[in-house]
Amino acid sequence: LxxxxxxxxxxxxxxxxxxxxxxxxxxxxxxxxxxxxxxxxxxxxxxxxxxxxxxxxxxxxxxxxxxxxxxxxxxxxxxxxxxxxxxxxxxxxxxxxxxxxxxxxxxxxxxxxxxxxxxxxxxxxxxxxxxxxxxxxxxxxxxxxxxxxxxxxxxxxxxxxxxxxxxxxxxxxxxxxxxxxxxxxxxxxxxxxxxxxxxxxxxxxxxxxxxxxxxxxxxxxxxxxxxxxxxVQVIGDDSTRPEYTTPAGLKEHMVVCNADQKPLMMIYLLHQVGITSGLCFTKSVESTQRLQLLIEAYEELNEGKKTRVAEYSSDLSVSQRKSLMKKFRAGEIDLMICSDLIGRGIDLDCVDTVISYDVPLFMDKYIHRVGRTARAGREGQAYTIVEKQEARHFKEILRDASHLSQVKTLRVEKEDLARYEENYK
Incomplete structure (x- = not known):
């Protein structure tokens, strides 16, 4: 030995x-x-x-x-x-x-x-x-x-x-x-x-x-x-090789909007993307709880297919978190809203979409968030909702890490949001 x-x-x-x-x-x-x-x-x-x-x-x-x-x-x-x-x-x-x-x-x-x-x-x-x-x-x-x-x-x-x-x-x-x-x-x-x-x-x-x-x-x-x-990195010469490496099957997007449109943009992504196994990251436990209540209130008024959401945070006991993980893996929860508690390491191979409701302040946190999907050779989508005043800072973070070209801007017009506004208001 x-x-x-x-x-x-x-x-x-x-x-x-x-x-x-x-x-x-x-x-x-x-x-x-x-x-x-x-x-x-x-x-x-x-x-x-x-x-x-x-x-x-x-x-x-x-x-x-x-x-x-x-x-x-x-x-x-x-x-x-x-x-x-x-x-x-x-x-x-x-x-x-x-x-x-x-x-x-x-x-x-x-x-x-x-x-x-x-x-x-x-x-x-x-x-x-x-x-x-x-x-x-x-x-x-x-x-x-x-x-x-x-x-x-x-x-x-x-x-x-x-x-x-x-x-x-x-x-x-x-x-x-x-x-x-x-x-x-x-x-x-x-x-x-x-x-x-x-x-x-x-x-x-x-x-x-x-x-x-x-x-x-x-x-x-x-x-x-x-x-x-x-x-372990993507293949390329040293001049083009990014400092941070993401899974090959990951497609990354950012959505820029006004601050008061963030909740509506979240609802738009839920229904437009058709999330059935997603993680949503917020900046704090309080934000997690507020967003969960907002989505649940919207879904009660929604006449179509309802999104099943749950909060996953450090406020929950270990047994409660285990139970949520079991339900999520079984497909009984469509979207799990969480703080960065599970932004690292937790292996959920069923995740097809990650949404950052709040912009991560540092590149390593962004990498750990988006890395919850597209694991083990699978494909996955990652969306970051960016307030207009945050856009410059977020792009600088990506640019400094030679990662900006990998994150595509998704443009959402007012007409696209209109169908969701009535229940939201």
Whole structure:
């Protein structure tokens, strides 16, 4: 499991949303760890939200079938004592190097910090993989200095006089993967060998994002070893290649209107485009709730096919959000209105249309929004409703990212809106 002569190189991967980033780390982790003998916490995946943790857990569960690998989560959805029991058990004894009941842990930064501080025997010293998914967002979070705390926890503590707990084979020899390489010489008083040539701990860091940061200061804080940057982009020479890459099947549009016409324009798009599986992004939870009420009121007066809408926001409980996701995937909801809570990472392969009701202020937020559709080779549409006073700023954002040519302006005449005005008023 560990290359004791050379630390594995770290990877920084930037790829469009929906291109399979999750599988890019799930498959090699499961393949490599399936050879393990002793259960240790060897893979840690850090994600910014609980919803993403649930989604990635489902992916791991699908691929660990047929192995004896154990996958756990730490998000705060369950009691702290319950998580402690599932991760390390309830033994009161302290073991050098800790103990673990899981091989793979998927966690949010805050809950991970809680376990590092308050869970006996919880250890990251045996990690083989550290995955930071949605890396640009996580690296912008300084909650409890989580990154430095995690990196520090991956290093072995002071050598202990107590023997490590490990399994032996029939000849009494320690199993090859019972302990991390960093413990070998300090705990067994081994003579200096080529183990001492190891450049760094055996942990391999994997960073993933659709908009991976290029800030040297943030990257430096990760202490990467022989890093490689991998970017999945459209084919073209460097002069024409865009800074941000969107799925090939995505068609992008902007609709410019007066501020007082935005709700009417939203209704126009709903019925003109014929949305049956769409996401609409707003700038806040309050905007989400107001827009939902407005559309519901309009649809009550509409004599034609009614659009079924729902609010998806951080105001809802985890169980409520799960229920909404289930209904949306089943086709029981036509349009889900949300803040940027699910603008990142959540995999909804059924989405055919994305509408940005409020203009995103930054390009990376725009990319994560429109990336909810046209996933895994499918086709999709993205519309951004732009107030006239916002048009210049929005176009500058697109132009600076060499993306303006990919967003077509959709012109809507007054006559096109007239048929919807009566019920709207």
């Amino acid at each position: 560990y290359d004791t002569r050379r630390a594995p190189g770290d990877l920084c991967i930037s790829a469009p949303t929906g291109s399979g980033k999750t599988l890019a780390y799930v498959l090699p982790i499961v393949d490599i760890l399936s050879k393990r003998v002793v259960t240790r916490l060897r893979a840690l995946i850090i994600l910014p939200t609980r919803d993403l943790v649930v989604q990635v857990k489902e992916t791991f569960d699908a691929f660990v079938q047929g192995t004896d690998l154990k996958v756990g989560t730490a998000t705060g959805q369950q009691s702290f004592a319950h998580e402690q029991q599932s991760l390390v058990g309830m033994t009161k004894d302290s073991y050098p190097g800790g103990s673990s009941r899981v091989d793979i842990l998927i966690a949010t930064p805050g809950r991970l910090m809680d376990h590092l501080k308050d869970t006996p025997n919880f250890s990251l010293e045996h990690l083989r993989f550290l995955v930071i998914d949605e890396a640009d967002r996580l690296l912008n979070q300084s909650f409890q200095d989580w990154l430095n705390q995690v990196l520090q926890a991956t290093r072995p503590g002071d050598p202990s006089q107590e023997p490590l707990e490990f399994k032996t084979n029939t000849y009494g020899v320690p199993e090859a993967d019972a302990i991390a390489p960093s413990y070998l010489r300090s705990h067994y008083n081994l003579p200096k060998t080529d183990l001492d040539l190891t450049k760094a701990p055996a942990i391999q860091k994997l960073l993933f994002s659709a908009t991976l940061t290029k800030d040297p200061a943030k990257i430096a804080g990760l202490h990467l070893t022989d890093p490689e940057y991998i970017s």
